[in-house]
Amino acid sequence: MACLKSILALFLLFLIISGSDSMPRSKTVRRGGRIIKPCKRMVLYFHDIIYNGKNAKNATSSIVGAPAWGNKTILAGQSHFGDVVIFDDPITLDNNLHSTPVGRAQGFYIYDKKDVFTSWLGFSFVFNSTEHKGSLNFAGADPLMNKTRDISVIGGTGDFFMARGIATLMTDAFEGEVYFRLCVDIKLYECW
């Protein structure tokens, strides 16, 4: 199921799904014939502002590796193939960059395809809010021209001890090559 515009929408959806098992759903997970529901679900946003040589104060990420034809202040040609970016991005409950963060998305992404924008991500959500302490760890391919992309939740700590699952990414907004916002629909299927 795609990322939704707000937590409210998620809540409403939850009511609908709970109330009616005969509702058509975009993706149903079955195991041994039985329908599997996530043991935990969260929809969150994170915001990435790439350093471009002029925005040192606001930047939350930086190019740190580039191919022979690239540099560290402009994403490379050929669909940014070969760029390595490190980030420390605020996580928010809604799509507003200025909302109070509930944690930080920390890690890296690389652009790994010459002829279409495609990346690979290794990162963590490090939560620090009244609701959640702990972290979720993610890895996977992100063919970012697709409307939705699934990556793996490969582990967790604290409140998310031993978690596993799937995270569906959706590009919620982008401005030129400096800012983008991802919506992340986290569905855990292993909760301890």
Next chain:
Amino acid sequence: MACLKSILALFLLFLIISGSDSMPRSKTVRRGGRIIKPCKRMVLYFHDIIYNGKNAKNATSSIVGAPAWGNKTILAGQSHFGDVVIFDDPITLDNNLHSTPVGRAQGFYIYDKKDVFTSWLGFSFVFNSTEHKGSLNFAGADPLMNKTRDISVIGGTGDFFMARGIATLMTDAFEGEVYFRLCVDIKLYECW
């Protein structure tokens, strides 16, 4: 069990194993005394052509990080220690680079040892064939002078939802420092 030269061989092996449980096998996995068989097994190849300054058209990977003594068009001395390579490699069913790809191997590898060729891999198999949609995510150490090396399948999406397992890597061929082909024997032990 090592990678095999073709899918045909795998199929024959499958018949032999299925037909005779008393066959000796190179590696038997047991859990609580019981023999565990993979819930899914696949043997695939992928092909890496490193950018060397002259092969822009054919290259599927590029050096994007290097140590102080290295550069972006030649793998560094000291067993390439410190080189970071990003790749988008075709996956094929057999060992022929020109076979129709069933997907792409996308991610990165690093060379992480000074005195012997050793790498560490983080990547995905992104499938796009009539048989498989979805992805498998891998991570692990690859001491590439060993005949076979095991890395972890840390998750999956789509047809490989929530998968975990082991992938045995084998260098099937290499040409100088520009081309190599890996055979990957994927054994999933968690299938949903």
Next chain:
Amino acid sequence: MACLKSILALFLLFLIISGSDSMPRSKTVRRGGRIIKPCKRMVLYFHDIIYNGKNAKNATSSIVGAPAWGNKTILAGQSHFGDVVIFDDPITLDNNLHSTPVGRAQGFYIYDKKDVFTSWLGFSFVFNSTEHKGSLNFAGADPLMNKTRDISVIGGTGDFFMARGIATLMTDAFEGEVYFRLCVDIKLYECW
């Protein structure tokens, strides 16, 4: 539970815990009301000596990616934000750099935050001792100013086939910006 100064201490602790279930413990894991104990526990150390332009012989790691304001022989300003380091570090049973290694810690770390030392790790413990063959794979965020930090064990091979769990990191020592020693308290909760 924090890392301990020696295996002896761990052994003593083990006796205490085994002998008295009413002992207070710093962190108790429960699942469905029941207390969960690790199926395997190990405390190990690894030692990282960063290349600084002068210590080529002893260095076990090297900066291989850096932001626009950084270079390859000195960790960058702003909490080293943007530095990428590749390592091949000896693993020892005690905190002595010169003890016989039981394996190598191999992989990478990045510094991913501007205003406080924070890193993200992707690496393996590759064991090669009489006691253990095989590898454990790790990923996660390391807010290294915290006394203890948890990352995920995302898989394993050989003796650690299909392992999952948590590793608690503790900085056991550091000398300037060239040497540090981490104590790793590995707790596996999935053993096959």
